[in-house]
């Protein structure tokens with residue numbers, strides 16, 4: 001399939017991070033927390049579409065809602081009741097969400113959040129954290145350390161972004177409040193908003209130190225800069241959102257996505273009514289947020305089913321399994337004296353080929369990539385699927401047996417690929 005795909009897709013790929021040498025995997029079907037690959041092999045799914053499949057595959061209520069949505073026809077270019085119902089659910093549930101807009105992806109949610117912040121404040125600069133990933137678009141695909149920028153310096157994370165766009169973004173270090181404020185303070189009068197994750201997801205599942213995130217939030221409040229929380233990935237770790245639930249923080253704007261669509265493309269942007277009013281078409285000056293598939297009826301129906309199914313208990317169980325996986329991984333690293341550790345935030349985590357967990361994107365990037373891919377392969381050979389950069393997640397269908405199997409596989413895999421010649425002699 002890979003060879004066939006090479007003829008039609010650049011590098012056989014349509015989502016950069018799923019490429020892995022010698023060839024990417026192809027899925028045939030999935031059920032619960034299991035996936036069958038194209039060659040018929042079944043594996044325990046801890047990839048879960050990079051944590052987005054929080055209810056596993058083919059969750060009965062979500063599947064029924066999707067079928068109902070499809071049977072109703074559409075989309076119509078008209079609003080549908082499920083869009084209202086999902087927005088109502090979100091208002092009741094997520095801290096700080098007074099009004100909602102729907103998009104088709106997390107990327108679009110952050111894009112519209114940046115526009116809203118600018119339109120509301122009349123200021124144009126945006127600040128984001130080093131290693132913060134907010135989607136695949138020019139306004140935010142900026143500022144990682146991979147191309148060797150010095151702290152505070154913004155660089156495009158990918159070729160193809162205009163330097164004028166990069167110049168409008170400030171980048172501050174994550175988990176270093178003094179360092180961050182040193183970047184932010186001189187910009188205070190020009191900043192529309194600060195865009196930040198509760199944990200650096202793509203950069204290595206690196207949780208924010210609570211005092212760091214609280215410090216950023218306090219600074220935003222005193223300077224009249226909007227706090228835009230990117231909870232596209234993290235919201236599934238806390239009933240009212242990760243920041244509200246675990247840190248008591250309420251944002252001005254919050255971006256959601258991933259798990260919200262129950263497997264369908266979705267994104268959402270919510271927040272303070274006076275800020276969200278920039279999208280109100282009854283106003284004379286309105287932020288244009290168009291989209292043929294905004295508020296897609298099938299995704300809206302799925303979203304309602306997702307929020308109904310993801311109650312506090314379900315979230316706590318997923319989070320607890322995430323904690324057990326991360327602690328188990330650290331235990332294996334410690335006992336066997338291997339460069340293996342893990343970080344997690346609730347049910348979303350990552351294995352690190354290192355003795356100490358990184359607390360910044362720079363530290364995560366400094367880790368060698370090769371052994372991590374070896375670890376991914378060695379886990380796969382033992383029936384455990386994680387991402388090629390060794391991110392993992394749990395879902396409501398993940399069983400305790402699967403958690404045990406993961407750790408047993410990890411123990412073997414780590415011994416196989418992470419043992420240096422010296423440690424091999426000892427063990």
Ligand code: PMP
Pocket residue numbers: 050104105106107108110133134135136197201202230231232233234257258266267
């Ligand atoms: N923000 C965060 C924190 C994310 O993890 C992601 C996706 N990995 C996005 C935004 C972008 O979402 P999408 O892939 O749906 O565009």
